Amino acid sequence: MQDCAAVFDRLPRWFRTPAQLPHIPLSHLTGDSGYPNLSWLLTPVRNPRTRAEERYNEAHGRTRRIIERTFGLLKARFQCLHMTGGSLYYSPKKVCQIIVACCMLHNLALRRQVPFLQEDGPAGGLVAAVEPVDSEEEEAEEEDIDNRNNVIQQYLQ
Secondary structure, eight states, rough: OOOHHHHHSOOOOOHGGGGGGGGGGOOOOOOTTTTTBBBEEEEOOOOOOOOOHHHHHHHHHHHHHHHHHHHHHHHOOOOGGGGOOOOOOOOOHHHHHHHHHHHHHHHHHHTTTOOOOOOOOSSOOSSSOOOOSSSHHHHHHHHHHHHHHHHHHHHHO
């Protein structure tokens, strides 16, 4: 899996500021510590100082583990999504369509109780751990940190 900071740097500028996308409702995505903390991208608190921040990190970690397990199951069932199956050399739009199709087929297989084939078995490590970016949290925009703090106060205090 590519380093998330490198992937983020390659994103088009319009994707990094979703407020400019009127057709997408404002919401939050979660990102691990390798991503920058942005108003729409919630990352873990590096050094939690309050119980609410600790609970936020715990909830963030639980969410991340669910996502990692999901990605692991999808990559195990569909080798085109796993690095050992090669890379998807398509446009980002086409890759999204492929991933959605894999999710739909996986859900259909679950409903019909289609077992994993022996060589498909769930992947062991699921997703490689990502090392945090060298930049310090203090370098993040104050507005973005305030946004995350508002989420913590609203839901976890």
